[in-house]
Amino acid sequence: MMSRKQKYRRAKRMIYRIITLLFAAVVFGFSAGNLIKKDREYSETENRMLEQKPSVSISGIADGSYMEKYETYQADQFAGRDTWMEIKTGMELLLGKRESNGVFLGEDGVLMEELSDDSGKNVAENLEEINNFAARNEGINFYFLLAPNAAQVWKEKLPAFAVTEDQEKQFAGVQQELSESIQWVDALGVLQEHKDEEIYYHTDHHWTSLAASYVFEGLRDVMQLDETYITPLKPYAVTNDFQGTLSAKSGYERRAKETIYAYLPEDGQDTGLVVYDVEAGEKTASLYHTDKLNERDKYGVFLGGNSPLLDIQTVSDSQRKLLIFKDSYANCMIPFLVSSFRQIEVVDPRYYYGDVQTLIEENDITDVLFLYNGNTFFTDNSLSGVLKE
Amino acid sequence: MVFSSLVFLFTFLPLVLIFYFLVPRAAKNPVLLAASLIFYAWGEPVYLFLMLLSIGFNYICGMEIELKLKRNQGAKKALIFAVAVNIGLLGFFKYSGFLVGNLNALLPVDIPWPDLALPVGISFYTFQILSYLIDVYRRKVHAQKNLISFGLYVTMFPQLIAGPIVQYADIDRQLKSRTVTWEKFGSGTVYFIRGLGKKVLLANMIGGLFDVVSAMPQGEMSALSAWLGCLAYTFQIYFDFSGYSDMAIGLGRMFGFEFMKNFDYPYISGSVTEFWRRWHISLSSWFRDYVYIPLGGNRTTKPKHIRNIMAVWLLTGLWHGASWNFVAWGVYYGLILMTEKYLLADVMERIPVLVRRVCTMLLVMIGWVLFFSPTLSGALTYLGNMVGIGVPAADAEGIYLLMSNLAMLLILAAGSGPWVHKIFQKIGGDRQAIRIAVQCVTYTAMLLLCVACLVTDTYNPFLYFRF
Numbered sequence: 001m002m003s004r005k006q007k008y009r010r011a012k013r014m015i016y017r018i019i020t021l022l023f024a025a026v027v028f029g030f031s032a033g034n035l036i037k038k039d040r041e042y043s044e045t046e047n048r049m050l051e052q053k054p055s056v057s058i059s060g061i062a063d064g065s066y067m068e069k070y071e072t073y074q075a076d077q078f079a080g081r082d083t084w085m086e087i088k089t090g091m092e093l094l095l096g097k098r099e100s101n102g103v104f105l106g107e108d109g110v111l112m113e114e115l116s117d118d119s120g121k122n123v124a125e126n127l128e129e130i131n132n133f134a135a136r137n138e139g140i141n142f143y144f145l146l147a148p149n150a151a152q153v154w155k156e157k158l159p160a161f162a163v164t165e166d167q168e169k170q171f172a173g174v175q176q177e178l179s180e181s182i183q184w185v186d187a188l189g190v191l192q193e194h195k196d197e198e199i200y201y202h203t204d205h206h207w208t209s210l211a212a213s214y215v216f217e218g219l220r221d222v223m224q225l226d227e228t229y230i231t232p233l234k235p236y237a238v239t240n241d242f243q244g245t246l247s248a249k250s251g252y253e254r255r256a257k258e259t260i261y262a263y264l265p266e267d268g269q270d271t272g273l274v275v276y277d278v279e280a281g282e283k284t285a286s287l288y289h290t291d292k293l294n295e296r297d298k299y300g301v302f303l304g305g306n307s308p309l310l311d312i313q314t315v316s317d318s319q320r321k322l323l324i325f326k327d328s329y330a331n332c333m334i335p336f337l338v339s340s341f342r343q344i345e346v347v348d349p350r351y352y353y354g355d356v357q358t359l360i361e362e363n364d365i366t367d368v369l370f371l372y373n374g375n376t377f378f379t380d381n382s383l384s385g386v387l388k389e
Numbered sequence: 390m391v392f393s394s395l396v397f398l399f400t401f402l403p404l405v406l407i408f409y410f411l412v413p414r415a416a417k418n419p420v421l422l423a424a425s426l427i428f429y430a431w432g433e434p435v436y437l438f439l440m441l442l443s444i445g446f447n448y449i450c451g452m453e454i455e456l457k458l459k460r461n462q463g464a465k466k467a468l469i470f471a472v473a474v475n476i477g478l479l480g481f482f483k484y485s486g487f488l489v490g491n492l493n494a495l496l497p498v499d500i501p502w503p504d505l506a507l508p509v510g511i512s513f514y515t516f517q518i519l520s521y522l523i524d525v526y527r528r529k530v531h532a533q534k535n536l537i538s539f540g541l542y543v544t545m546f547p548q549l550i551a552g553p554i555v556q557y558a559d560i561d562r563q564l565k566s567r568t569v570t571w572e573k574f575g576s577g578t579v580y581f582i583r584g585l586g587k588k589v590l591l592a593n594m595i596g597g598l599f600d601v602v603s604a605m606p607q608g609e610m611s612a613l614s615a616w617l618g619c620l621a622y623t624f625q626i627y628f629d630f631s632g633y634s635d636m637a638i639g640l641g642r643m644f645g646f647e648f649m650k651n652f653d654y655p656y657i658s659g660s661v662t663e664f665w666r667r668w669h670i671s672l673s674s675w676f677r678d679y680v681y682i683p684l685g686g687n688r689t690t691k692p693k694h695i696r697n698i699m700a701v702w703l704l705t706g707l708w709h710g711a712s713w714n715f716v717a718w719g720v721y722y723g724l725i726l727m728t729e730k731y732l733l734a735d736v737m738e739r740i741p742v743l744v745r746r747v748c749t750m751l752l753v754m755i756g757w758v759l760f761f762s763p764t765l766s767g768a769l770t771y772l773g774n775m776v777g778i779g780v781p782a783a784d785a786e787g788i789y790l791l792m793s794n795l796a797m798l799l800i801l802a803a804g805s806g807p808w809v810h811k812i813f814q815k816i817g818g819d820r821q822a823i824r825i826a827v828q829c830v831t832y833t834a835m836l837l838l839c840v841a842c843l844v845t846d847t848y849n850p851f852l853y854f855r856f
Contacts, residue, residue: 004819011821016575018829023578026836031399067396067431074395078844087841095594096796161789251845 033079040077050076089251098159103250106157110202111246111253112150115165116378118173123377129384130370131179136389137360140368143222144178145185146171147207147215147329147373150200153191167374174377185222187215203253204244206299207373209235209261209332216336223340223367229318231339233263238290242298260298262288263335272315273338279308279351287312287335302331308351309359312344323356323365325349325383330371341367349386356386390431391550392581392636393588395843401428409644410569418537418564421545421644428546429509436508443478444540447471447518448533454525455532468526472519479515482507487711510550512708514543516675521557523679530558538564547640551633553651553671556678560646567645577642582832582839584635589839591801592629595621598794603761607770608779613787615774617794619754622761624801627656630669649674656805659745660737661725661752672708676701691731699723709760714768718759725752 043050051073060066078084089100098105102114134142151158152167168188175184191199191211199211213233220230242258275284284304292300303310306328322341324330326348337344345363347356359365372380390397405424412420430437450471457464482505489502521542524530533539542564548555602610602618610618634651641648655667665673677686684697699720706719729737737745755772762768774780803809813831817823 007819007821011824013572013575014821014825015828016572016579018825019582019832020571020575020578022829022833023582023836026833026840027398027403030840031403034399062434064432064434067434071394071396074399075844075846078395078399081844084841084844087838088845091838091841095800096793098793159793161785161792163785163789 030079034074034077037077037079043076043081053077085251086254089254099162100250100252103246103252104151104158104162104164105250105252106154106159108157108202109253109256110150110154110157110200111204111244111250112154112158112200113205113246113375115149115151115167116375117165118170118374118378120378122379122381122384123174124177125384126377126380126387127174127177129387130182131177132389133356133387134179134181134368136357137368138181140360140365141223142182143185143219143367143369144174144182145187145215145219145369145371146174146377147211147371148188148191149205149373149375150207152188152374153195154200170374170378183222185215185219187218190214190218201242201244201258201299203247203256203258204242204299205246205375206244207329207332209263209335212329212333212336213263216333219333219336219369220340223369225340226318229316229340231265233336234266235261235263238262238288238301239293239298241293243296244299245297260293260301262301263332264288274313275303276311276313277304277307277309278311287338299328299331302328303334303346306331306348306351307346308348309354310344310346312338312346314338314342314344316340316342318342320366321345321364322367322369323347323360323363324369324371325386326369326371327373327376327380329373329376333371347386349382350380352386357389390428390546392633392640393585393593393839393843395840396431398840398843401431406643417644418541422537422541425541425544425546425549429544429549433506433509439478439508440514440544443475443514443518444536444543446474447522447543448536448539450474450522451525451532451539452534454522458526458528464526468522471522475515475518475522479511481505482511484707484711513552513554514549516554516672517557518543520554520675520679524557530561533557533561533564535564545641545646547644547646548637548648551630551637552669553634553637553648554675555648555671556675559649563646569643569645573642573645577639579832580639580642581636582639582836584632584637584639585839586835587628587632587635587804589632589842590835591797591804592625592627592632593842595628595794595797595801596625598790598797599625599761601790607767607774610774611781611784611787612775612777613783614790615771615780617787617790619758619771619775620798621794622757623656623750623754624798624805626757626760627652627805628801654805654807656750656753657746657807658749659742660729661722661749662729664749664753665722665726672705676705680704695727698727702726713765714759714762717765717768718756721756721759 039052040050041052042048051069053073054060054066054069056066060069075081092100093105104112104114106112130144134140148167148171151164155164158164171188178184191207191214194211194214197210198208199214200207219225237259238261240257240259242260243254243256244258247253247256273285273287275287276282277284287303288301289304290301292298292304297305312334316339318340320341321343322337323345324334324347326346327350330346334344334346343363345359345365347359360368390401392398401424405420408420408424409417426437426440429440450467454464454467454471457467486502486505489500493499521530521533525532533542542555542557542560545555599618599621602614602621605614631652638648638650649671651669651671653667653670655664658664658667681697681701684700685693686697687694689697702719702723703716704719705722706715706717709715709718758771758775759765759768762771813828816827817825
């Protein structure tokens, strides 16, 4: 009979042998796997080009850049990279981490971006130039619509104890800074009333068309749009396959798929209008770019993404002509506006380098709308430059 | 190169293992030396020449000292010359910037000085070389006649970058002959995986918390956040450093070497004296053998003993880095150790061990604030934040950080003592099959989780979406 101690020792030896074999299997297995595996050029999940095998050169080795590139290459091309990522995220979730890369993982798998701080000097500059711009253009109606972000309206869904900015306070500050000639459109209040509905995508930083439809009702009243021109719109699901940017950014909810609804007139046709992308020199007959539904960022279905300047000629009988300064939140709002304006000029100041005063005069603009979401507005550094005289 | 990298685990290590175990005995040391030089050059190609020069120079010095010992003339001079050159090199790369900076602050002239990149591991391998030279002079060991063996002693990749600092006498015979058995290799593997886990799964994870807190503007963090930051650093440095030592010991075993234990659960110490017997043991031993005892140690008059302690701790502080923080940190420990020895020796025996442990940890944590702060005044402000001077006790940010890191902090606290390891070894009791299964599965899972963390280190989704 073996004594207890002998048995213990024998087990210990056994453990060492097995672990050695397992260690060797992992180390040699993956080394070999990496050799055999074909390198990828592009990562769908991470949405970026992957590092390729660096070429050996004496200068590269001497200054160490070869080694650096090789290490990135090895990590980028590691066998089963996507699976490793899921393991890591899962481990962090187990440890109670609910934030990754500036994205919160909220209740029910809702991903929400951290709210931006509003203390930057760009904010003050933008507001000042907006006021100056309005003062220079007396006789035109000015509207300001600031959309709250998901982490504000859905703050109950934030992970426990998570801290982020308070957009209610930030927005009140903005409203106070704006001169009286600019009319405030309350989006925050409206969306708070509808917070139990699907007003934000769960994996993307945008609001949904449903949210835009509710806020449009408020906008209609402030703008005093003529009811007779307004065509009622109905939601149509255009894809069930949407996975937003927050999912890629954070690594959370990598299997989630969402539906995008587009709002169209009841017959399903947004006929008669012409959208002219000035920069690209392209004309289309629809506000929707269905080709974008085959791409990764399917939110691009609205207006085809962000262009510096869009000129939209509608079939509305209204005499009003609108100029919008906006970020991508406006892209799904514009469908609600086309029946109320004969013409809409859409400027994305981040990419626009033209002269807006000329734009106003040449097109006889009657109304100007600023439409931003809080996060973009508080980090924007291009609006004041576009508005400046 | 570092152990906790994909290139080490999945390119370097498998190649070295294949070559090492395929070649005949006579070629094993050359293979390890070549591997070590590549390992060193990977991150720091330029300094490879410095390393080769250092090896050649000290190889000759060792033989020279021994020769002069035999002739009974000039050995001391030869030793002093060799030591001076080594310390001179270390001083040039590590301390010249600090020295010039201080001179510029004092003098009206401005001496220009380039920012030198510190050769990796120079503090460690210089100390190993010094131990060799001094041991040869003390006739404790014979000079190494084999250049490859000597080169291997200086550069051996398992402990080249962060120790343990191996004393030549401990390894002299192993350089010549050593065996690798299944059990030895296996125990090395276990050590290595445990060390990798400590570094990648524990130290790196909690490092995130420290990064968040240390990025907060001073004076804007609550006392709670300051404590969390300090606690995070306390755990990070222990698991990082001891993990690295474990990996070194494990890798050493895979190639048949035995290195000394470098950490022995320092955070359960009942006094600061005990803490330094458990923390970075190879460095404390080095200072004991080559500075403290030669100066007379404690077998001398009280004033001289105090001088000896302060000398050792000033040097220990400076060894960790060239800035006043580290000097202050060393002096801080020198003062505490003297207080414990001369003022508190009787009192401490009567204090319950738990109270002593808590007090020791507090002193150690204060020490880490001196250690991690960029400047001395920064350290004082931080300590002020911790006791709530001019800042709130807690804020929403602090509570969020506490809650989202609580699980990790508890795991780290549990892992700082021997308890987890002891319990883990007992799982299964006398049913050996269960013990075997539990341990094998745990270590493999640990290894795989480490790989997951290393692969995702570059997880960096490119967000071209402009919104």
